[in-house]
Amino acid sequence: MTAISVSGLRKTYPGRPPVEAVRGIDLTVRRGECFGVLGPNGAGKTTTIEILEGLLSPTAGRVEVFGMSWDTQADEIRQVIGISLQETRLAEKLSVLETVTLFRSFYRNGLEPHEAIRRVGLEDKTDAWIRDLSGGQKQRVAVATALIGRPQLLFLDEPTTGLDPASRRDLWGILTDFRSSGGTILLTTHYMDEAERLCDRVAIIDQGRILALDSPRQLIRALQADHVIELQVRPEGSDLSFLTDLESVEQVRDDGEAVCLSVAEPHIAIPRILEQLASRGLKLTGLTTRQASLEDVFVQLTGRHLNDRLPDRPPDSGG
Amino acid sequence: MSPFRQLLMSRIRLFLREPAAVFWVYAFPLVMVFSLGTAFRSQPVERVLVDVVRNSHAAEAAQALAESRLFRVTITDLPEAQRRLRIGRTELIVEKPHADPASVRYTFDPTRPGSLVARNAADDILQRAAGRRDVLAVTDIRSIQPGGRYIDFLIPGLIGMGLMGGGMWGVGFATVDLRIRKLLRRLLATPMKRSHFLGAMIISRMLFTIPEVFIIVLISRWFFSVQVQGDLSALFVVILGGAIQFSGIGLLVASRATTLETVSGLMNAVMIPMWIASGIFFSPDRFPDYLQPAIACLPLTPLIATLRQVMLEGAGLADITIGLGTIFTWGIVTFLLALKLFRWQ
Numbered sequence A: 001m002t003a004i005s006v007s008g009l010r011k012t013y014p015g016r017p018p019v020e021a022v023r024g025i026d027l028t029v030r031r032g033e034c035f036g037v038l039g040p041n042g043a044g045k046t047t048t049i050e051i052l053e054g055l056l057s058p059t060a061g062r063v064e065v066f067g068m069s070w071d072t073q074a075d076e077i078r079q080v081i082g083i084s085l086q087e088t089r090l091a092e093k094l095s096v097l098e099t100v101t102l103f104r105s106f107y108r109n110g111l112e113p114h115e116a117i118r119r120v121g122l123e124d125k126t127d128a129w130i131r132d133l134s135g136g137q138k139q140r141v142a143v144a145t146a147l148i149g150r151p152q153l154l155f156l157d158e159p160t161t162g163l164d165p166a167s168r169r170d171l172w173g174i175l176t177d178f179r180s181s182g183g184t185i186l187l188t189t190h191y192m193d194e195a196e197r198l199c200d201r202v203a204i205i206d207q208g209r210i211l212a213l214d215s216p217r218q219l220i221r222a223l224q225a226d227h228v229i230e231l232q233v234r235p236e237g238s239d240l241s242f243l244t245d246l247e248s249v250e251q252v253r254d255d256g257e258a259v260c261l262s263v264a265e266p267h268i269a270i271p272r273i274l275e276q277l278a279s280r281g282l283k284l285t286g287l288t289t290r291q292a293s294l295e296d297v298f299v300q301l302t303g304r305h306l307n308d309r310l311p312d313r314p315p316d317s318g319g
Numbered sequence B: 001m002s003p004f005r006q007l008l009m010s011r012i013r014l015f016l017r018e019p020a021a022v023f024w025v026y027a028f029p030l031v032m033v034f035s036l037g038t039a040f041r042s043q044p045v046e047r048v049l050v051d052v053v054r055n056s057h058a059a060e061a062a063q064a065l066a067e068s069r070l071f072r073v074t075i076t077d078l079p080e081a082q083r084r085l086r087i088g089r090t091e092l093i094v095e096k097p098h099a100d101p102a103s104v105r106y107t108f109d110p111t112r113p114g115s116l117v118a119r120n121a122a123d124d125i126l127q128r129a130a131g132r133r134d135v136l137a138v139t140d141i142r143s144i145q146p147g148g149r150y151i152d153f154l155i156p157g158l159i160g161m162g163l164m165g166g167g168m169w170g171v172g173f174a175t176v177d178l179r180i181r182k183l184l185r186r187l188l189a190t191p192m193k194r195s196h197f198l199g200a201m202i203i204s205r206m207l208f209t210i211p212e213v214f215i216i217v218l219i220s221r222w223f224f225s226v227q228v229q230g231d232l233s234a235l236f237v238v239i240l241g242g243a244i245q246f247s248g249i250g251l252l253v254a255s256r257a258t259t260l261e262t263v264s265g266l267m268n269a270v271m272i273p274m275w276i277a278s279g280i281f282f283s284p285d286r287f288p289d290y291l292q293p294a295i296a297c298l299p300l301t302p303l304i305a306t307l308r309q310v311m312l313e314g315a316g317l318a319d320i321t322i323g324l325g326t327i328f329t330w331g332i333v334t335f336l337l338a339l340k341l342f343r344w345q
């Protein structure tokens, strides 16, 4: 069963020059899964999700939500989805209960407002004005308004950006509960740990295209080298690219703070690295190893970090 | 609970929780009524200022004028009197020439109504004092007409102004604020009916504007004895129409604006011609004929005219159908246009 199916999706914002925010996306979200859209700033995440939510119309392509089209069955779709936008400022001087009750009135059936507030853990703020909530609490109200209509499908655009680790974990808990009751989630994020933790499948997008789409584990496993060794040497800034020639080292990258090596088998690579450094008179001042993450997948795919700034003029990759 | 009622209640709550807005909506029109009412209330006629040029006949003339209780008389030298006439400190200079006591010379400004009246009244008194006999028997009937004072004319104008300002600022600002916060977009993503939302914006505003206007009616009655000559139900219908009309116009003006600056600019551009020409403070008849068709097209003009018909001329519902039709048509047409043009994001 599919919850969302998208093919040939394109969105060009008119302007001088026009911005090709989405340049041909195809994907299918299955019922009951949590699907993540992962990408850096400006990748086209919000544009994509807002087209799926019916808030933007695509320049080209076909979108179906539970087999319905936005052109003909918009009201039906809206009854069964719940939404949290990347940026909404709810009315400051309404209370949490008043806000949630207002949203409840729009849906044919849904949760009792107090129940929605309980699910996001804001019982003790029921009568507080939105103005007097913290950022994380406001985000939870936004999620409560998304849950209030008992949606089958939740759209969340960067639900945890700006939250502290504890609030993020709380929100992850809410989403996990929603899923275990059979709901489908589509969320965007630029935190790879969030995607690894929550999502069954992840689409990594950059500059409006899907670079890879699979489960987080498969994406990481697909790296030839799924370990990362970070080295610090003196003198700083020494060129270590010669390490690429060593057995089991796939890639060498200078991150500024450390030099990162993508390595298939650390137990083979590490002794050779030490040997090479010593023979060139370089002094090792730090060495750590870790399992590769989605971040490394992204770096391998694009040569950039997720949270790097985009170059001012993104290279037009043929589109 | 029904979505429309929920939307309406949210608007009402948000308004009541904004003390500054409440103050301006209710206090500002009252301040206007009190200050203008006090300034233009009909006052007991004041004594007119007259200067008598200093010479040997001055005291005699001054006494005759002062005894009439119409004038406040100052005896002064001619140059000083001329200066006072120029700056408006006196209306009339009376001079009985030293050489010819059987003559009198008046210096006055014929373009100033007060000046001309003073000249004629002073002349009467001095002629009688010099022995003139009137030949007709005179009876003066002093009759002050209800509804004929400036304040009576002004109050319907202020009510129209209140309906215009309340509707336009209230609906317009609130709408653009919601758009800036992207709350409109969030609402659009729900199954909410758009007409419910826009209807709630308009009706919530009316719920506040209509009582505001009735407070003006009551206050001006208690403090300045401004009467409503027509029946109150007709007045209510006109006020209801005006509230709908300007909420609709406010919604239309705000239907595409994306910043508060744009919407205030548009609001002022729409309202200023009406402040000037639609007859709040003076009758639109004072403008030249070629402007009259344009003035008649301004939405505030028929509203104020109809308010005056009811309040001053005692018109009933049957007499004002055309005015009411125009007013309600404005409201409905602008609402429908706004619904079409409205930018949700």
Ligand SMILES: Nc1ncnc2c1ncn2[C@@H]1O[C@H](COP(=O)(O)OP(=O)(O)OP(=O)(O)O)[C@@H](O)[C@H]1O
Residues within 6 Å of the ligand: A013, A014, A015, A019, A020, A021, A039, A040, A041, A042, A043, A044, A045, A046, A047, A048, A086, A190
């Ligand atoms: N209304 C708009 N008009 C013109 N260009 C736009 C508009 N909205 C977005 N863009 C551009 O489209 C591209 C994709 O934007 P989008 O908001 O989808 O990115 P995103 O992946 O959500 O980024 P972020 O992580 O910062 O939220 C960006 O280059 C952005 O500048």
Ligand SMILES: [Mg+2]
Residues within 6 Å of the ligand: A045, A046, A047, A086, A157
């Ligand atoms: Mg975004």
